[in-house]
Amino acid sequence: MNKTHYRTHTCGELNKSCIGKSVILAGWLDSLRIQGKIGFLSLRDRYGVTQFFLNPKLAKKFENLKKESVLQIKGKVNARPDKQVNKDMSTGEVEVEASEIVVLNESEPLPLDFEHASEETRLTYRYLDLRQPDMQNNLMVRHKLVKAVRDFLSDYNFVEIETPILSKSTPEGARDYLVPSRVHKGKFYALPQSPQQYKQLLMVAGFDRYFQIARCFRDEDLRADRQPEFTQLDMEMSFFQEEDVYSLIEKLMKFVWKKVLNVDIKVPFPRLTYAEAMKKYKRDNPDLRKKKDEYAFVWVTGFPLLEFNDEDNRYYALHHPFTSPVAEDLDLLETNPDKVRAHAYDLVLNGTEIGGGSIRMHRGDWQQRVFKALGMSETEYKAKFMHMLEAFKYGAPPHGGIAFGLDRIAAIITGNESIREVIAFPKTKNAESLMENSPSEVDKEQLDELGLRIK
Structure with missing residues (x-):
């Protein structure tokens, strides 16, 4: 499977069954030690490490090879x-007697000490x-996590659908990243904070089970531990109530934990209301672990x-403005908004919220009442959300969904405190990429094309 022009085997593949075979391996020089006239070289790739024996001729010729040089070795x-068997290595029962070494790319001294x-x-x-x-293990576990999610949801009739990255700016809460349009000067796209509106519109379109590994x-x-761009598992389902969501997600988590970690987790998960969590734990993401090495899930x-912001003197949606109120509380929107309960839920793991969702409003009249409770004028909410209100006129089914922070889940299952350890190319806590030095200034010509100037 891994055979190419450059190699017959990977550096983690050889074992006793390969004894006597001629092989070609390619990878990075992990270590080199010269002992008298002979030498030993370790070659590494993401699959493992293989030890090579160097005869006097090869030891002399390559004694000054620098670590991390890329090599192809035949042998x-x-x-x-028996005394040299290394049981900690998958290749520890064998070594390769090198016959030829090709330096594919010699490395300069590394600028960092790992x-x-x-x-x-x-x-x-x-x-x-x-x-x-x-780091390679972190990303491999993340890959297994995503694959397990895709396998499970595909078996449960979910359809993976990509939604646009360039969308409309409708900020409610966090600020949008704006993208100026060159073609439509003075107008802007926004990068999505989530695919929320698109996935609800997919329910209107009849795709009753949607998911996406979405960039947000x-x-x-x-x-300290937030990223300006992140990945979430985004899901939306038609003809679902809260209990249906809980049951499905518990099955998903049980499958993922078994597939990725070979750990059996107990379902159903315990539940706490928001009021119970705040009263007993003084937080809405309680840590219910009794032992450090366990996984303690809880639904909140x-x-x-809604929640009232004294500084702005207005209400904001605690989750987002498309969350459905409990039907019996609907009339409180105009008289006592603080008392309106939501069909909303969070899944908490070991004291960290890993996912949140809700049953949505599928009726335009309810949605408009919530917009008004949020202090929006009819002109404002129609300018921002008319496409949603229009869609609700034409047979929107009852629907709900949830979104999970994949970065956070990957960090928890790999035992990392920071999500930066499970993201290939993360930003710093100051939202900078030190590797390519971004964000960066751009040419005046680019700004002129967009009709922009820097104040």
Whole structure:
């Protein structure tokens, strides 16, 4: 499967069954030690490490090879002497007697020490940092996580559909990242904070089970472990009530944990109302672990629909403005908005919210009442959301959904505190990419094309 012009096997593939075979391997020089006239070389790729024996001629010729140089090596697989067997390596029972070494690309001395590099240095040279086994494992586990999600949802009749990255700016909460239009000067697209509106419109279109591994963007104030761009598992389902969501997601989590970690988690998950969580734990993301090495899931339900902001002197949606109020509380929107409950729910794992969702409004009249409770004039909400209100006129089914922070889940299952450890090319806490030095200034000509100038 891995055979190419450059190699017959990977560096993690050889074992006792390969003894006597002629092989070709390619990878990075992990270590080189010369012992008298002979030498031992370790070659690494993402699959593992293989040890090579160098005869006096090769040891002399390549004694000054620098670490991380890219090599192709031909040789014959031999059994290691019993005393040299390394049970910690998948290839530890064999070594390859090298017959030819080709230097495909010699490395200069590395600008970082993997063991002692600061995070700033690691992010500056991220392409080198990602060579570390721990980092490669993090991304491999993340890949398995995403694959398990796709496999499960496909078996449950979900359809993976991509939604636009260039969309309309309708900020409610976090700031949008804006993209100026060259063709329509003075107008802007926004990068999506989530595919929320599109996935609801897909329910109107009849795709009753949708999911997407979605890239999302939020221009938030700086926080230690947030990213301006992040990945979420986005889901939406028609003809679902809250209990249907809980049941499906518990099955999904059980499948993922077994597939990725070979861990059996107990379902159904316990539940707490928002009021219970705040009263007992003083937080809406309680950590219910009794032991450090366990996974403690809990649903938090029964959130208020709205919260009042004293600074702005107005209400904001606690989740988002498309969340459905509990039917019996609907008339409180105009008289006592603080008391309106929402069909909203969060899934919390080990004290971290990993997902949140709600049953949505599928009726335009309800949606308009919520917009008004949020202080929007009819002119304002029609300018922002007329496409949603229009769609609701033509047979929108009852629907609900949820979105999970894939970066956060990947960090938890790999045992990392920071989501930067499970993202290939993350930004710093200041929303900068040190590797390519972005954000950066652009040419005046580019600004002129867009009809922009910097104040």
